[in-house]
Amino acid sequence: MQRTRVSHRLNAWVRHHRLSAADSLRRVLERPTASLLTWLVVGIALALPVSLALSMDNLRALGGRVDSQAQLSVFLRPAVDAVAGQALAEELGQRADIATATFRSREEALEEFRARSGFSDVLGGLEDNPLPHLLLVVPRDPAQAAALAAEIGALATVDEVILDLAWLERLRRLTELGARLVLVAALLLAAGVLLVLGNTIRLAVEGRREEIEVTRLVGASDAFVRRPFLYSGLWYGIGGGVVAALLVAAVFAALRGPVAQLAAAYGADWRLAGLGLIDAFGLVLAGGALGLIAAWLAVGRHLRLDPRG
Amino acid sequence: MITFERVSKRFEGGHDALRDVSFEIGADELVFLTGHSGAGKTTLLRLVMLLEQPTRGRVLVNGRDLSRVARRGIPAHRREVGVVFQNHRLLFDRSVFDNVALPLYIAGYDHREVGKRVRAALDKVGLLRHERAMPLTLSGGEQQRVGIARAVVGRPPVLLADEPTGNLDPALSAEIMTLFEDFSRVGVTVLIASHDLALISRLRHRIITLREGRLMGAPA
Ligand SMILES: Nc1ncnc2c1ncn2[C@@H]1O[C@H](COP(=O)(O)OP(=O)(O)O)[C@@H](O)[C@H]1O
Ligand SMILES: [Mg+2]
Numbered sequence: 001m002q003r004t005r006v007s008h009r010l011n012a013w014v015r016h017h018r019l020s021a022a023d024s025l026r027r028v029l030e031r032p033t034a035s036l037l038t039w040l041v042v043g044i045a046l047a048l049p050v051s052l053a054l055s056m057d058n059l060r061a062l063g064g065r066v067d068s069q070a071q072l073s074v075f076l077r078p079a080v081d082a083v084a085g086q087a088l089a090e091e092l093g094q095r096a097d098i099a100t101a102t103f104r105s106r107e108e109a110l111e112e113f114r115a116r117s118g119f120s121d122v123l124g125g126l127e128d129n130p131l132p133h134l135l136l137v138v139p140r141d142p143a144q145a146a147a148l149a150a151e152i153g154a155l156a157t158v159d160e161v162i163l164d165l166a167w168l169e170r171l172r173r174l175t176e177l178g179a180r181l182v183l184v185a186a187l188l189l190a191a192g193v194l195l196v197l198g199n200t201i202r203l204a205v206e207g208r209r210e211e212i213e214v215t216r217l218v219g220a221s222d223a224f225v226r227r228p229f230l231y232s233g234l235w236y237g238i239g240g241g242v243v244a245a246l247l248v249a250a251v252f253a254a255l256r257g258p259v260a261q262l263a264a265a266y267g268a269d270w271r272l273a274g275l276g277l278i279d280a281f282g283l284v285l286a287g288g289a290l291g292l293i294a295a296w297l298a299v300g301r302h303l304r305l306d307p308r309g
Numbered sequence: 310m311i312t313f314e315r316v317s318k319r320f321e322g323g324h325d326a327l328r329d330v331s332f333e334i335g336a337d338e339l340v341f342l343t344g345h346s347g348a349g350k351t352t353l354l355r356l357v358m359l360l361e362q363p364t365r366g367r368v369l370v371n372g373r374d375l376s377r378v379a380r381r382g383i384p385a386h387r388r389e390v391g392v393v394f395q396n397h398r399l400l401f402d403r404s405v406f407d408n409v410a411l412p413l414y415i416a417g418y419d420h421r422e423v424g425k426r427v428r429a430a431l432d433k434v435g436l437l438r439h440e441r442a443m444p445l446t447l448s449g450g451e452q453q454r455v456g457i458a459r460a461v462v463g464r465p466p467v468l469l470a471d472e473p474t475g476n477l478d479p480a481l482s483a484e485i486m487t488l489f490e491d492f493s494r495v496g497v498t499v500l501i502a503s504h505d506l507a508l509i510s511r512l513r514h515r516i517i518t519l520r521e522g523r524l525m526g527a528p529a
Contacts, residue, residue, distance in 0.1 A: 012417020019414070214398050217358070218412040218459065219388035221381075 016227060024231035027204070028239075035239070038200055042240025045193045046287055047247035049186035050275070054252065056178045058273055059171065070142040072149050073162040074135040080157045085133040088157060097140055097148065104134045132159060190290060197236050197294035201229055205302050212302070229299045230292055237291020241284035248275045248283070310336040310467060310498040311357060316366035318352055318522075326352040328522045330366070334500060336466070339493035341509045342502040344519035350502035353519070354469050357500070358390055359383050371466060388416055391460030391497075395472035397452045399444040405431070405455050406440040412463040430458040434488060450481040457488060461497070468492055470501040474508065482508055 028035045076085050082105050089103035104112075109131045137152065139145045145163055153161040205212065212225055252274035263270040275283070311334040318327040326349045334340050342350050355361045356368050359375055368375045371389065378386055391412075399408050409430055413423045431437045434454040436447075444452055453473060460468060470489065474482035486501075486508065493499045503509055509516060518525035 009417060011419065015417065015419065016414070210398070211400050211402075214400060215411060215415060216384075217360075217387065217392060217398070218415060219384045219386075219463075220415045221384040224384075224415055 016224065020228040021231045024228050025235055028232060028235045035236070038196070038236050039239035039243045041196050042193050042236065042287060042290075043243025043247055045189040045196075046240060046244035046283060047251070049182055049189055050244060050248050050283060051251055052178070052182045052185060054248065054273070054275065056175055056182055059178070060175050061273065062171075062270060070139065070145050071164055072135075072137040072139070072145060072152065073164065074137055074152055074158055075160045075162070076133045076135070076157055077159045078132055080133060082133060084157065085135065088155075089135050092135065092137060092152070097144055099138045099140045100136075101138075102136045104136060106131045106133050109134050193237075193240070193287075193290050194294045194297070197233055197240075197291050198298040200236060201233055201295045201298035202302075204232055205229060205299060209302075226296070226299045230295045233291035233293075233295025233298075234288050235291070237287040237289065237294070238284055239287070240291070241287025244287065245275060245280040245283045249280070310334055310338070310371060311500060312367075312369040313353075313356075314367040314369070316356065316363045316368060318349070318356065318361065319364045325522050327356075327363070327519075330519075330522070330524050332517055332524065334498060336498050337493065337496055339490060339499040339501070339514045341512075341514055341516045342500060342519065343504055343506060343509065343516055344525075345504065347521075348519040349522040350504075350519060351471055352522075354392075354471050354500070354502055357467070357469060358392060359386055384415075388412065388463055389465050389467060391463065391465040391468045393453070393456050393460045393468070393470035393473045395475040397444075397456040399452055399455055399459075401443070401445055403443075404440065405436065405442050405444060405447070408444060408455055409458045409462050411459060416463055426462055426464075427458075430462040431455075433461070433491075434458045450477055450484070453477065453485060454488070457485070461492060466496075466498060468497050468499045470499070470503075472503055473501060474503065474505060479508065486512060 076088070080088075082103075085105070086103045089101045092098055092101035106129050110129050113131070137148070139148050149161045149163040152158055215225060252272060256272050256274070259272045313330050313332050316327055316330045317325065319325050330349075330353070342353060344350055352361065356363055356375075357370060359378060362376070370386070373386075375386070400411070406427055409427045410423050413426055418426070428437060428440070431440055434457050436451060436454055436458065439447060439451065444455060447455065453476075457470075457473070460470075468489070473489075474485050477485065482505065489499050489501060490512070501509075
């Protein structure tokens with residue numbers, strides 16, 4: 001007896017979930033233009049922060065790669081000749097805190113600059129080589145690079161030390177700031193999605209006010225009344241998530257070629273990382289969750305029919 | 310089955326819709342509730358449906374003190390009280406069948422059981438051949454009978470009706486009242502609010518009269 005009652009109620013519950021899900025989906029699909037618009041709005045709002053976040057990830061990955069090969073460019077004074085430069089390189093190379101110190105003569109530097117920059121014609125017209133001799137110093141510990149740069153910069157033969165970490169540091173700060181901005185944008189846009197979906201659900205509730213009231217009069221629980229609207233929210237949210245995943249995939253597919261070319265121009269073997277399958281799935285889930293929350297909030301305010309709160 | 314113990318209802322703004330109302334209705338009774346417009350009939354029925362709470366006094370249905378019913382328990386209580394409304398309150402976006410089936414879907418019956426019970430209820434009110442029709446294609450009397458079928462389809466022990474014949478001509482009204490008498494005969498407690506004195510005085514049932522929220526014939 002007890003068991004049949006419990007299983008009866010469980011069956012009824014499952015049945016109503018199935019009915020609500022199907023009925024809500026039918027209502028969503030019955031008005032394709034309006035629903036598509038809702039999906040697009042939600043999709044764009046979700047795609048924006050996700051694209052930004054992905055870009056930040058890519059930048060961070062790029063920073064990480066360069067970070068590990070942090071190096072000092074040590075420019076020697078013009079008076080210092082190649083032999084002295086070579087000697088200094090060897091001397092520095094002996095030090096425990098320096099991994100490698102490579103001498104690069106001004107001629108080599110010019111050659112390389114020509115090849116890389118594509119300014120060979122302009123440079124070819126120069127009579128004098130404007131570049132000084134250069135040492136490339138890689139510290140063992142990138143964290144010590146700044147101290148090392150100061151120490152080497154104080155040598156009499158050294159004109160200037162450029163620490164590549166400076167722009168790395170800037171990049172790191174920028175990505176940190178970017179991550180903050182992405183978070184703020186994501187929160188704002190999520191709030192926007194909640195408002196848009198909440199309003200959509202609210203209109204649906206208004207349109208079915210009489211139905212809601214009658215179902216309650218003949219004994220429907222809050223959960224029963226809420227259920228179809230929760231499913232509507234879920235369908236709108238999931239649809240928006242799918243749109244967002246497609247948008248992000250499209251944007252990154254369009255960027256992949258140009259970025260690869262850009263990277264090749266800098267001699268870097270670096271490729272843009274897009275949205276993985278699991279991330280895409282997560283995005284759809286996030287959309288669904290937002291839809292559920294929006295529907296819950298929107299319906300909650302319309303369930304005040306009974307005398308006891 | 311339905312007991313009012315010194316029930317008063319004061320609305321916000323100070324209007325007393327019911328004052329010190331006490332009565333008892335037995336399980337196998339059919340009782341008419343009458344009185345002028347504004348006398349408090351609808352308010353009294355709404356107390357039984359738990360759409361309102363009394364300001365003072367107690368309402369008991371089937372031995373249960375309604376003031377003890379928690380918000381969670383209200384839906385279950387409403388499933389035990391069938392209600393027929395004056396303006397039917399049918400849902401016009403679905404068929405007669407689906408309108409009548411609504412309480413059963415809410416109560417969680419499966420498809421086969423729903424079909425059986427809906428057809429039995431429609432048969433009882435003489436509308437079986439209209440099960441696929443949309444409510445708007447039916448006459449006022451037929452719509453009201455759909456409303457009655459919906460109220461009884463879940464076989465509630467208590468049946469309330471608020472001016473069920475308000476918009477119908479005398480012949481149709483008499484027919485509807487006969488239906489209620491049939492339900493009463495099979496053990497349903499029936500309480501019908503109506504100000505159609507000519508009709509209800511011809512039927513031999515107890516009549517409770519309200520005047521400005523007070524029970525007539527009760528000690529003042
Ligand atoms: N929600 C309400 N707020 C304030 N006054 C109400 C409310 N509902 C009913 N009333 C008042 O209570 C009195 C009784 O109303 P009602 O029970 O509808 O009477 P009847 O159904 O007998 O015509 C009327 O004066 C009506 O204006
Ligand atoms: Mg009334």
